[in-house]
Each structure stands twice: as structure tokens, then as C-alpha cells.
Amino acid sequence: MSNISSDWLNQLPKIELHLHIEGSLEPELLFALAQRNQIKLPYANVEELRQAYQFSKLQDFLDIYYQGADVLQQEQDFYDLTWAYLTKCKQQNVVHVEPFFDPQTHTDRGIDFATVINGISRALVDGEQKLGISSKLIMCFLRHLSEAAAFETLEQALPHLGQIVAIGLDSSEQGNPPEKFSRVFAKARELGLLAVAHAGEEGPPEYIWTAINDLQVSRIDHGVRAMDDQQLMAQLVTSRMPLTVCPLSNTKLCVFPDMAEHNILQMLDLGVCVTVNSDDPAYFGGYMTENFVALAESLQLSKDQAKRLVENSIEASFAEDARKQELMALCSEFSQTHI
Numbered sequence: 371m372s373n374i375s376s377d378w379l380n381q382l383p384k385i386e387l388h389l390h391i392e393g394s395l396e397p398e399l400l401f402a403l404a405q406r407n408q409i410k411l412p413y414a415n416v417e418e419l420r421q422a423y424q425f426s427k428l429q430d431f432l433d434i435y436y437q438g439a440d441v442l443q444q445e446q447d448f449y450d451l452t453w454a455y456l457t458k459c460k461q462q463n464v465v466h467v468e469p470f471f472d473p474q475t476h477t478d479r480g481i482d483f484a485t486v487i488n489g490i491s492r493a494l495v496d497g498e499q500k501l502g503i504s505s506k507l508i509m510c511f512l513r514h515l516s517e518a519a520a521f522e523t524l525e526q527a528l529p530h531l532g533q534i535v536a537i538g539l540d541s542s543e544q545g546n547p548p549e550k551f552s553r554v555f556a557k558a559r560e561l562g563l564l565a566v567a568h569a570g571e572e573g574p575p576e577y578i579w580t581a582i583n584d585l586q587v588s589r590i591d592h593g594v595r596a597m598d599d600q601q602l603m604a605q606l607v608t609s610r611m612p613l614t615v616c617p618l619s620n621t622k623l624c625v626f627p628d629m630a631e632h633n634i635l636q637m638l639d640l641g642v643c644v645t646v647n648s649d650d651p652a653y654f655g656g657y658m659t660e661n662f663v664a665l666a667e668s669l670q671l672s673k674d675q676a677k678r679l680v681e682n683s684i685e686a687s688f689a690e691d692a693r694k695q696e697l698m699a700l701c702s703e704f705s706q707t708h709i
């Protein structure tokens with residue numbers, strides 16, 4: 371452990387920019403919702419389910435993650451899921467969040483788009499009012515599905531554009547390059563939505579280039595494979611293109627064999643706008659604080675680096691300028707009072 375305590379890291383005001391709301395479904399809530407909706411699970415109990423959370427690559431995880439989402443059926447289920455995540459954020463001093471949701475995971479099971487987004491949005495509004503956590507919601511397209519299916523999802527989102535700030539792209543990366551979705555991203559941008567995309571998690575640096583050039587994203591989700599391409603690294607530094615990095619996710623899915631080999635702090639010190647995030651905390655062993663603690667334990671994270679990581683998240687966020695200024699003020703007040 372570096373000279374930072376877990377308590378200091380927990381108290382540090384934090385911002386989360388890469389979080390799949392379906393990936394915050396804890397086994398306890400999963401079982402409770404299965405019971406509420408009378409769904410039979412292939413696991414006897416919470417412990418048995420947790421035992422299944424052992425992955426050697428992204429697809430191993432995705433198979434279990436999509437199966438888990440089957441218990442989400444009513445608007446109240448989506449509310450409860452989101453509220454549980456926000457409660458955790460409150461405990462960890464996460465003060466602004468930009469969750470992803472995967473509508474196709476639900477609409478393909480016959481759940482209405484409105485059921486999903488209204489449940490999530492209502493919890494986010496309550497989170498702002500009751501917990502002081504500001505938020506922006508991002509709708510992801512599943513990249514293993516077709517371009518036509520993504521267009522259909524965008525169509526379903528039209529009555530809800532006021533509830534969404536951006537579109538994203540997730541699911542199985544290899545073999546599904548960003549450019550498969552160039553036209554649907556162009557359409558979404560015409561509608562006034564911002565764009566982000568998962569790229570360079572398992573896929574090659576070329577996917578980061580096409581996410582930037584073809585999809586015109588404002589941020590890259592993951593992007594850790596950028597270090598394989600020096601020209602790309604130079605571009606990321608000069609453009610300040612943010613990367614939403616997820617340390618515990620990367621070790622759980624064997625993107626890095628060990629946290630000690632993670633490149634996030636090297637990239638930070640090279641001037642890349644890297645940020646820390648939890649991705650799918652119920653599956654990967656931790657929320658925001660645990661991700662920072664992992665960096666302190668394995669990479670000698672310093673207080674100055676931790677603070678710069680949070681400042682990068684504020685810079686990269688889709689919050690309004692006034693809120694960004696408040697967040698910056700919170701952060702500098704913390705560092706002055708918690709030396």
C-alpha cells in the first residue's frame with residue numbers, strides 16, 4: 371500500500387463515468403428480484419452465484435451478465451437497481467455519475483423501452499434530490515447485434531431524448547469494430563446526443579482510432595490498449611481525449627494478468643486524460659473506492675495522482691459547466707483539508 375489510506379480514498383470526492391447499471395446488480399438483489407418476479411434461477415443461493423463469477427475473458431463475463439439481467443422486469447426493478455447503486459455512491463463520496471444502460475438486453479426479452487428508462491431516470495432524479503448526486507444517463511448499443519437493431523433502438527429512444535445525454539457502444543468487442551455503427555452514431559449526433567464507445571479493452575488500437583474518427587466520440591471507454599500504438603498515444607495526449615479506465619474489471623477479465631502490470635498510472639504521467647471507474651462492480655469485486663484502493667495497493671498511487679485522476683474525470687464529464695466548477699471546488703477543498 372502507498373501512503374494513502376482506504377479511508378482517505380473513500381472520502382475523496384469521486385466521479386464515475388463508466389458504469390453499466392446492469393453490472394451493479396448485486397447477487398442479493400438479483401435473488402430478491404427473481405423471487406418478486408417468480409423467476410427460477412439456475413443457482414441455489416447467493417454464494418453459488420458468486421462462485422460463478424470467474425472469468426478468463428470478456429465473453430465469459432457477458433454470458434453471465436446478460437443472464438443476470440433477466441430478473442429485471444418491472445419499472446420498480448430498474449428503480450431499485452439504480453437506487454442501490456446510488457446508495458453505494460453516497461457511502462463512497464461519489465458525487466457525480468454517468469451510468470450506461472443496455473436497452474436491447476431488455477427490449478429483446480419483451481420489456482418496454484419506457485419501463486427501463488423511466489425506472490432508471492426516476493432513481494437518478496431522486497439521487498440528485500435526496501443524495502445530492504448529479505447524473506447524466508448514457509444509452510449503449512450492443513455491438514454484437516446488427517446496425518439495424520441499433521437504429522431501431524435509437525427510434526425507441528426518440529420520445530426520451532430529454533433523459534439521455536449520449537450514446538455508447540458495448541458488449542463483445544473483437545470482430546465488432548466501431549465503424550459497424552458509423553451511420554447510427556451520425557444519426558444520434560444529428561439528434562444532439564454526445565457519443566462514447568468501448569474500444570481497446572480486448573480489441574486493437576485500430577478500434578480506438580475508428581471510434582475517434584468514424585464515431586466522433588467525446589471519450590473512449592477502457593482504451594488501455596492505446597499503449598501499443600505510439601502515434602495514438604501522442605494523439606490522445608494532445609487532444610486530451612479521455613479514457614474511462616476500469617482497473618478491477620481489467621484484472622478480472624484478464625486484460626492485465628495482475629494489477630501491478632496495469633498501465634493507468636503510466637498513461638496518467640504521460641499526460642493522457644485517464645480516469646478511474648468501476649464498470650460492473652457487482653461482478654468485478656468493487657465500486658469506486660475499491661478501484662482506487664487497488665491502485666494504491668499494487669501501483670503505489672500517490673495522493674497527487676489520485677487527485678489528478680478525479681480532476682480528469684471532472685474535465686471529461688458531461689456535466690454542465692456550473693456543476694463542473696462545483697465539482698472542481700469540492701475536489702480542491704478536499705485536498706486542502708485532507709493533506
Ligand code: HPA
Pocket residue numbers: 390393428435540541542543568571619649650
Ligand atoms: N465491456 C464490454 N461490454 C460490457 C462491459 C465491458 O467491460 N461491461 C458491460 N458490458
Ligand code: ZN
Pocket residue numbers: 388390540568591649
Ligand atoms: Zn464497460
